[in-house]
Amino acid sequence: MSECAxxxxxxxxxxxxxxxxxxxxxxxxxxASCPECAAELAALRSTLGLMDGRERTDPGAxxxxxxxxxxxxxxxxxxxxxxxxxxxxxxxxxxxxxxPRWSYQAAGAAALLLIGIFIGGRLIAPAGGPVRETAAxxxxxxxxxxAAAVVQAGNFVERSKVLLLGLVNSGPAGADAYGLDxxxxxxxxxxxxxxxxxxxxxxxxxxxxxxxxLVAELEVIMMQIANxxxxxxxxxxxxxxxxxxxxxIFLKIDLDRMGRDARxxxxxxxTPGTAKISKT
Amino acid sequence: xxxxALIEGMTRGDPRAFRELVERYKKKVYYLALDMAGNPIxxxxxxxxxxxxxxxxxxxxxxxxKIGSWLYRVTYNASIDHLRKRGAAPEPVEDSVLESRSQxxxxxxxAVPSDxxxxxESSQLRDRIDRALDKVSxxxxxxxxxxxxxxxxxxxxxxxxxxxxxxxxxxxxxxxRKLQKELGRPALISGNGDIR
Numbered sequence: 226m227s228e229c230a231x232x233x234x235x236x237x238x239x240x241x242x243x244x245x246x247x248x249x250x251x252x253x254x255x256x257a258s259c260p261e262c263a264a265e266l267a268a269l270r271s272t273l274g275l276m277d278g279r280e281r282t283d284p285g286a287x288x289x290x291x292x293x294x295x296x297x298x299x300x301x302x303x304x305x306x307x308x309x310x311x312x313x314x315x316x317x318x319x320x321x322x323x324x325p326r327w328s329y330q331a332a333g334a335a336a337l338l339l340i341g342i343f344i345g346g347r348l349i350a351p352a353g354g355p356v357r358e359t360a361a362x363x364x365x366x367x368x369x370x371x372a373a374a375v376v377q378a379g380n381f382v383e384r385s386k387v388l389l390l391g392l393v394n395s396g397p398a399g400a401d402a403y404g405l406d407x408x409x410x411x412x413x414x415x416x417x418x419x420x421x422x423x424x425x426x427x428x429x430x431x432x433x434x435x436x437x438x439l440v441a442e443l444e445v446i447m448m449q450i451a452n453x454x455x456x457x458x459x460x461x462x463x464x465x466x467x468x469x470x471x472x473x474i475f476l477k478i479d480l481d482r483m484g485r486d487a488r489x490x491x492x493x494x495x496t497p498g499t500a501k502i503s504k505t
Numbered sequence: 506x507x508x509x510a511l512i513e514g515m516t517r518g519d520p521r522a523f524r525e526l527v528e529r530y531k532k533k534v535y536y537l538a539l540d541m542a543g544n545p546i547x548x549x550x551x552x553x554x555x556x557x558x559x560x561x562x563x564x565x566x567x568x569x570x571k572i573g574s575w576l577y578r579v580t581y582n583a584s585i586d587h588l589r590k591r592g593a594a595p596e597p598v599e600d601s602v603l604e605s606r607s608q609x610x611x612x613x614x615x616a617v618p619s620d621x622x623x624x625x626e627s628s629q630l631r632d633r634i635d636r637a638l639d640k641v642s643x644x645x646x647x648x649x650x651x652x653x654x655x656x657x658x659x660x661x662x663x664x665x666x667x668x669x670x671x672x673x674x675x676x677x678x679x680x681x682r683k684l685q686k687e688l689g690r691p692a693l694i695s696g697n698g699d700i701r
Contacts, residue, residue, distance in 0.1 A: 276634065
């Protein structure tokens with residue numbers, strides 16, 4: 226490598242002030258005595274000076290102020306749980322719109338029949354066989370932890386429901402816009418949101434997919450509540466309400482509760498009371 | 506909330522920590538995505554992807570690393586994925602001209618000056634620069650943008666993008682050389698003729 230090549234290689238670093246002081250002095254001495262390198266350095270500075278003229282377009286204060294709301298809304302709509310694909314569900318629901326009315330009635334009747342058979346089967350099933358199978362799987366390892374996670378998740382869901390009911394049943398009438406202890410609710414939401422990741426991880430089984438999804442949705446909502454603005458934050462509360470409504474959260478909570486109630490109870494070693502785990 | 510408290514909060518799953526992280530880094534993430542993707546709609550989309558990914562997988566954050574560096578890397582990877590999905594085709598020049606014109610008309614900050622001659626000159630310069638940047642590979646562009654506009658040290662860029670310092674220097678050198686060529690300046694070539 227020629228003398229000049231060595232110095233040309235150092236010019237960019239020198240421009241950005243990243244050359245060691247000794248190397249910088251050496252480069253300066255060379256450039257002072259070499260017209261070709263001096264021209265090269267001038268050209269480099271000219272190009273980079275031109276690039277300084279490129280400004281990143283600032284999208285503006287309104288964009289930045291609404292950034293969090295848009296992000297949290299997207300988080301609500303997107304599945305946190307990797308297993309679920311809400312866009313496919315939406316597409317499926319969209320395709321139903323094209324069907325004739327009689328098909329809804331027939332599908333409704335069939336669904337009611339299936340639900341009846343399912344619930345009946347669960348409630349009337351003899352305590353022996355399937356539960357023994359479940360007990361065997363508990364003994365096989367891991368299921369006890371799962372069952373404990375289900376109990377904890379049920380508790381989490383119920384506490385979230387109480388909190389959400391307080392929020393959605395409040396209205397913006399009166400001087401105290403929501404007449405609710407928003408700070409207290411934010412603190413509760415923070416705790417719930419912090420509990421959720423461990424619960425999601427513990428609900429690892431395939432048969433816990435729905436409950437895991439519900440916990441994930443509630444987690445995002447709790448995070449949204451925990452991050453509401455100071456004071457009443459009417460707009461933020463409305464956003465949460467819309468999210469809860471749009472996602473049918475209360476219906477999902479009730480379905481989850483029904484599902485858990487319908488399952489046979491199994492005692493979980495080391496946990497107070499009983500846990501209900503599904504038949505495998 | 507300092508960096509350690511932020512990391513601790515994120516590890517605990519504290520939603521305030523996540524909000525703080527978003528508020529603190531949203532501009533850096535958005536601007537790198539904007540530099541890489543070239544348009545504001547994709548930039549916001551990418552930046553949201555980044556924060557969703559951070560939220561979902563903070564457990565993969567390496568202890569002792571800097572959150573800022575990690576976020577740059579996640580943004581860089583998300584941008585590359587986005588460009589791949591888009592077919593890595595450079596945006597047609599006509600579109601970027603239109604975009605810069607509409608931004609100029611909108612009166613947004615950073616728009617061109619009100620003097621028509623200066624506005625035209627500024628618009629032309631922006632087009633020239635955008636065209637020049639289109640010739641630079643995504644890797645070279647990321648390194649150049651982080652060094653030139655975000656003022657990151659070369660070693661920090663190396664840490665952020667998971668590259669060796671030698672590779673970072675090489676990408677920067679190539680980016681500057683291509684920009685010089687495209688902007689009508691003499692190319693910066695090593696004495697032995699190698700592109701560094």
